[in-house]
Amino acid sequence: MATSVPFTPLIIDGQERPSANSKTFEVYTPQSGQLVGTAAAATSQDCRDAIEAAARAQKSWEKTRPVERRDIFLKAADILSSEPWMKLMQEANTQEVAFAPAWSVLDSTIPSSYIRVQAGLVDQLKGQVYPSVHLPGIQVHVQPRAKGVLLAIAPWNAPGALTIRAIAIPIFCGNAVVLKGSELSPRMHYLITKAFHEAGLPKGVLNCISVAQSDTPSLVSEIIAHPLIRHVNFTGSDRVGRIVAMEAAKHLKPCVLELGGKAPTVVLQDADLNEAAKAIVDSALLNSGQVCMSTERVIAHKSIAEKLIAIIRNIVSGLKAGDLTTDPSAKLGPLFSTASADRLVGILKDAKESGAEVILGDLANNKSIVQPHLIKDVKPGMKIWDEESFGPVIVFATFATVDEAIELANASSFSLTSSVWSADVMLAQEIAYQIRYSAVNINGPTIHSEPSDGLIGLSGSSGYGRFDVANFTDKRTMMIHPKGRTYALA
Structure with a gap:
């Protein structure tokens, strides 16, 4: 029956x-x-x-x-x-x-x-x-x-x-x-x-x-x-x-x-890296990255980038994607379809072929399940930089000057949410006013907006x-x- x-x-x-x-x-x-x-x-x-x-x-x-x-x-x-x-x-x-x-x-x-x-x-x-x-x-x-x-x-x-x-x-x-x-x-x-x-x-x-x-x-x-x-x-x-x-x-x-969104997080050299890492992982992997406000690009100062990546890798290594109904060890669920997972894996493979380094992840999917991936040395022009991935992926780029960080943050057709991390709140505010996003969170996750503000993009791919x-x-x-x-x- x-x-x-x-x-x-x-x-x-x-x-x-x-x-x-x-x-x-x-x-x-x-x-x-x-x-x-x-x-x-x-x-x-x-x-x-x-x-x-x-x-x-x-x-x-x-x-x-x-x-x-x-x-x-x-x-x-x-x-x-x-x-x-x-x-x-x-x-x-x-x-x-x-x-x-x-x-x-x-x-x-x-x-x-x-x-x-x-x-x-x-x-x-x-x-x-x-x-x-x-x-x-x-x-x-x-x-x-x-x-x-x-x-x-x-x-x-x-x-x-x-x-x-x-x-x-x-x-x-x-x-x-x-x-x-x-x-x-x-x-x-x-x-x-x-x-x-x-x-x-x-x-x-x-x-x-x-x-x-x-x-x-x-x-x-x-x-x-x-x-x-x-x-x-x-x-x-x-x-x-x-x-x-x-x-x-x-x-x-x-x-x-x-x-869509392609939220950047700018991390300056004086930022609290442990707090920034927790916010980045949370915003990037909540709902397996299937959120328009997901952190999709981490833009870190060269002096602290490797330390930040190490902290993030340590957190993400303990997060497994799987069928939540049958696998009690899984912390992340599947993507919404096998086609979405296939597309994401294609973008990840393209990044590697274009010169990016895969720090964590197997570049594979099991039907609609994709494990978390960390990718560094990502640049504008790569699909993984330009397109919304809508999956459990964190990509990293580095900068030497504030002007370079602003340029990288703005190198996108998306304009929904973002964040800036720095102990110098006045400098973070100055950067926030120069990156073109509807919402900027200072020392906070990209997945945050105020309902009374009516979050929306500033044209382009974010609407x-x-x-x-x-x-x-x-x-x-x-x-x-x-x-x-x-x-x-x-």
Whole structure:
């Protein structure tokens, strides 16, 4: 008898339902290939239903008071932080995308804290009133108003945290959302949506659809083209981000795109090397390096580079990647697919052939499992320097002067996060202002950003826009004219 697995439905207009043609797709855990769930595969009709439900709901949702929205958000945060929901989310993360326990717990904890932060946006929805600078008596009112119906596309690598980021501020601003999650983690996207409905979010304000991988390109294109869709936000790879941006550009629709990262860590000669090493390893290997903020390039002063590498090697040597469900000695989980692992190994081999030295690692993969690798003498122009690896890899380059360190940090098309390590905080700040990254952590890990800041890239391969009120509202101006003004022709 076949083992039953969870079924993840669509949520459209507040109702859980199968797809219009009852089509489903299967979800398998990485490495073992075990079937862990099935999900409704949305059709074109389902997508239209979700958009139309959102459009109906948005008209009344925009009229609600921000404090009413705040109360719903706080209740949703309480639900998601409750023990039963935490267990459900952690089970989904462990089964669907094989997260290691630390990352699974973190991704299940962040949603409630993010929601509470977004619930504090009430004051940012205020407008302005001022007298006209052109004619006396005209009163000008400027208000941030909701855009309407938005498409939000969330990824698999932190499906709890990044689903909240994709939907929370848009909804709080009075918009309605069609959420398309990853086909690799449909259950987590569904759980987040369900929690909001249990908290009292009106039906139709948030609709969750899952799409089979083969249908994704055509259906996403169709959703973006729909005249009721006013805005798109996408978190994922720079390759897919370019496709989404081009589809949106066809219809002149704005986007917020949070794409890849190639975070540099600059380590000066006076840095606390033990602390820097711990932060580097943590940021580079959390979730097996499958984080957009992962430390991917360590740029160390020549005088301390070998000592830093030795400390890092000592830590990493004790970290093994494996199937977390069967190997109790494994600290790191598999990559999300065998194809991803194959690509990573190709990049590692290219680095060695291009003159880099492999300090640790076997340049191999076992299906989707890749062991941690340390590579030194890496330079701009190598694939491992220029492309996001999205795997358990730390690469090293050295510098002699601060100007050289800044040049190396900026030698990338990515611009998401970074860090600088130095006992001289003033010098670290000076460097931080000269490296072109959205977020710079001084004496801290690259995997850190503030939810209220709306982390995003500064263009290029890391994307653009911010997850903030300004990007999910339109500034609208209303001018009240007094009686009796004169006109040129009447």
